[in-house]
Amino acid sequence: MIEVKDVTKVYKTKNGELTAVDHVSLSIQKGEIFGIIGYSGAGKSTLIRLLNGLEKPTSGSVVVNDLEISSIKGKELRKARQKISMIFQHFNLLWSRTVAENIAFPLEIAGVPKAEREKRVKELIELVGLKGREDAYPSQLSGGQKQRVGIARALANNPEVLLCDEATSALDPETTDSILSLLSDINERLGLTIVLITHEMHVIRKICHRVAVMQAGRIVEQGSVLEVFRNPQAEITKNFVMQVSDSREAKEAIKHILKNYPAGKVVKLTFVGNTSGQPVISYLIKEFQINVNILYGNISETMDGPYGTLIVQLDGDPENVEKAMEKLKTMNIQAEVITK
Ligand SMILES: Nc1ncnc2c1ncn2[C@@H]1O[C@H](COP(=O)(O)OP(=O)(O)OP(=O)(O)O)[C@@H](O)[C@H]1O
Numbered sequence: 001m002i003e004v005k006d007v008t009k010v011y012k013t014k015n016g017e018l019t020a021v022d023h024v025s026l027s028i029q030k031g032e033i034f035g036i037i038g039y040s041g042a043g044k045s046t047l048i049r050l051l052n053g054l055e056k057p058t059s060g061s062v063v064v065n066d067l068e069i070s071s072i073k074g075k076e077l078r079k080a081r082q083k084i085s086m087i088f089q090h091f092n093l094l095w096s097r098t099v100a101e102n103i104a105f106p107l108e109i110a111g112v113p114k115a116e117r118e119k120r121v122k123e124l125i126e127l128v129g130l131k132g133r134e135d136a137y138p139s140q141l142s143g144g145q146k147q148r149v150g151i152a153r154a155l156a157n158n159p160e161v162l163l164c165d166e167a168t169s170a171l172d173p174e175t176t177d178s179i180l181s182l183l184s185d186i187n188e189r190l191g192l193t194i195v196l197i198t199h200e201m202h203v204i205r206k207i208c209h210r211v212a213v214m215q216a217g218r219i220v221e222q223g224s225v226l227e228v229f230r231n232p233q234a235e236i237t238k239n240f241v242m243q244v245s246d247s248r249e250a251k252e253a254i255k256h257i258l259k260n261y262p263a264g265k266v267v268k269l270t271f272v273g274n275t276s277g278q279p280v281i282s283y284l285i286k287e288f289q290i291n292v293n294i295l296y297g298n299i300s301e302t303m304d305g306p307y308g309t310l311i312v313q314l315d316g317d318p319e320n321v322e323k324a325m326e327k328l329k330t331m332n333i334q335a336e337v338i339t340k
Pocket of ligand 1: 011019040043046
């Protein structure tokens with residue numbers, strides 16, 4: 001569906017050349033929700049603009065839907081772009097137009113007749129849950145409602161790909177979740193391919209199937225979301241995973257327990273998929289006659305199944321604690337000693 005092959009984008013700036021995207025290759029399947037995560041300045045926005053032809057690569061090629069976006073221009077590019085829509089962090093709505101008129105705008109540009117336009121706008125308003133708000137102006141809407149208008153407008157011309165540029169970064173956590181659910185619902189219902197860029201691992205966890213981690217213009221790691229959560233390789237990926245698994249309370253709890261209970265080992269267990277349903281703790285206690293002190297627990301859903309973290313203190317006969325650690329490995333549970 002989307003093939004990015006060895007793409008580099010170099011900007012010429014006052015201070016010389018700046019490589020914003022550096023030899024990036026990606027392959028995104030039809031119907032997939034693909035996330036690109038990175039800190040500010042990593043090159044995410046440049047990469048996403050290369051996908052819809054707003055930027056041209058310095059070298060390499062971008063193919064979307066069998067069309068080489070990186071080499072077409074003018075009318076051909078404008079036509080291709082109708083099938084590659086985008087939503088933005090700050091919504092980019094037309095403030096003097098109502099909700100319905102904003103959604104109708106791309107249809108007007110595409111020359112869709114009035115009657116058909118009105119029918120389509122009505123469908124889209126229902127799809128994004130804005131019934132009753134057709135005549136409101138953007139300034140009268142909440143952030144979440146504004147993004148719903150952005151999504152409806154982006155879907156107006158039945159795109160094949162939806163690009164989301166930090167689409168939930170200006171929203172509070174609850175509204176973020178409702179917009180992410182809407183995107184996931186649209187992906188399932190319409191089979192729409194979604195590519196999103198974000199700096200929040202929560203967004204990746206919640207709706208993406210696969211993720212690429214970007215740093216200094218390069219993709220440093222990519223894979224299925226569950227796999228990346230289970231076994232992050234790059235240091236930056238570990239930091240992103242920590243955003244959603246190791247809360248400040250957990251760190252506080254660990255500090256406290258280490259001070260008060262210096263014996264044994266503090267171990268972080270990571271469960272993925274069906275391993276998160278196993279009665280591991282009671283098994284360890286019974287089988288190895290050790291004490292298992294639960295310090296912190298957290299379980300979250302990803303698109304491909306649950307992902308959980310449990311921080312425990314294992315105490316008792318050191319030999320049995322070792323055996324318990326060995327056993328955990330055979331149960332496909334990641335066990336990492338945090339402190340001895
Ligand atoms: N048009 C441009 N001209 C010159 N430099 C640019 C241009 N656009 C981006 N850059 C530079 O390229 C690098 C990558 O920027 P980019 O906006 O793609 O990163 P990002 O990961 O999206 O970060 P942010 O979330 O802050 O936008 C940055 O150093 C930025 O200053």
